[in-house]
Each structure stands twice: as C-alpha cells, then as structure tokens.
Amino acid sequence: MTVEPGFHVNSNAPSEDYLIPLKVAWTSKGALEGGDVVYPRASSEKYEFSDKPLSVFTGTFEIAANFKVAAGAPAGPGMAAGKLSYQACNARMCFPPAKVDISVPYQVD
C-alpha cells in the first residue's frame, strides 16, 4: 500500500484511544483457515495537532496474512475476502474513515 507524501494513516495500534486504527477483517475465507494479519512496523511521528507522537503508517508498506488450507478442502480456485478500514490525515486536516474491499485469490491443487 502506498500513502502519498504528506499524508499518514493511523497504525493498527494508534497511540491515542480516540484514533481510528487501520484494520483488516476477513468476511469469508473460502477453503482457507487462519488469516492472522501481520502489520508492518509503525512510525512514531509528531504533528502540530498532537501533544505526543502518533503511531502511523506512511509511504509504502506491506500487510501480510497467514492462511492454511483447511483439511479436506476441495481442489480448485477460491477467494478470501475482507475489508480494510483506515483513517487518514495530513498535518492540518483529517479525512473520513474509509473501508475498502480486499480479496485474496488462491488455487488449491
């Protein structure tokens, strides 16, 4: 994922309770199990509007998920689906929380 220069999204573990975290939630996993999400390491950035540094993601970063194929899963293609929610700001303003659909195609042989 890429966040444009000058912008940031709150990390999955924001430094303040009132901040909306970035989060991946699976809605369907198909023939897969697990899906534990591995978030990248966050940056600690200080902004004018905050007394203390915030835990954020900036620039380009990767989010990974660990799946395994369920026992007895049928061969063939499938799709795990979910939602990525996030909330972004720049140094002066914040934008509404957003959710986007995500999908992970797979093939069980």
Place this chain on the structure above:
Amino acid sequence: MLRPSVSVLLFAALALGSFLVFRYSSTRTVKAESIRPASERKPAPDFALKDADGRTVHLSDYRGKVVLLDFWATWCGPCRMEIPWFIEMQRENKDRGFEVLGVSMDDNGWEDVKPFLAEMQVNYRIVIGNDRTAEVYGGVESLPTTFLIDREGRIAVVHVGLTSRKDIQDGVEQLLQAGSKVDIDRSMVSALSLRTR
C-alpha cells in the same frame, strides 16, 4: 499450488496500490482565508439537527448573532486542537452576540461525542451532522472545516483544516465589530434626528 500454510502479502494480492493515493493536496502552503466583503457573502444553508438534549437546532435560530460553525469529529486530531480555542472564544464573546456551534461528523454519534464533551467541558452547543448537512455546505470533505457566519446569516469565510487561532479570532472580531458599527451608526442617526427637531 497453494501450500498448506502460506503467507499472503496483501500488498501484492490487493492490487490497491492506488487506493490510498488521495486526490487531496496536502503539501501546499495554505494562506489563511480572508473575510469576504459583505456583498460577496452567500447565505449559510439552514439545517435542523439534534443537540445533546434531543432538541432540534436550526442555524436560523442564530440570526442576529455571529456564528462560528465548526464541522469536527472526535477522531480528528486537528479538530481537538482547535476546540479549546473555541471554548475560550465562546466564553469571551457570548455577551457580544457570538455563538459557537459544533457539528460532529462522528459515525457513532453521541456514544462517542458525549464523553468527549464532558472531558473537554465544551461550553457551546453541539449537534450531530449527517451527509446531507455536509452536502449543503459544499461537501465537507475534510475536518476541521470552520465557517464564520455574519449576523445576517451569510458565510463570511471558510477555513479548511487547522487554522491559526489568531486568524479565526481576527475574523470573529471583524464580524462582531461590523455589527457594533451598525448599532453605533443607528444611534448616531437617532441622535441627529433628535437634535434637528
């Protein structure tokens, strides 16, 4: 072939590299907006929204007062920085015909907003906004967005994003004094009328 256990890089699978590429420009330096001449001000759209006590609030209820209309949310850091300023402005100028009116854009509504109001000891009215309100105000795409509204219910200036306290205060003062000047002019006319009799 999918191995029994696999890590999937969502970065590769999502193909959403562009979804976080915002259309908003953030790096430009924004010069503070100036109060528009009275002849160029458009009417502030009226609305009917509920306050913390469940009472319906109309912007038109405030006609005759200078209003600072603040679109904000509890999750917005820059908004939280400005609110203490507004609390002080409300306290200092309430008797001069000034009111702050906050429009919260929190999706969770009063569940999130009421605890915040108590914590911050907000001394002005807050209502819960909605998409329709944001739309009639030109589409409030980012927070905070602050409108200064004159006594005739017209939008004198719009500040998008965190703005200097001084710029907002100067604008409020300018609008308050514009109202005072009208009152002084009227009293002078009355005094002249009495003198010429």
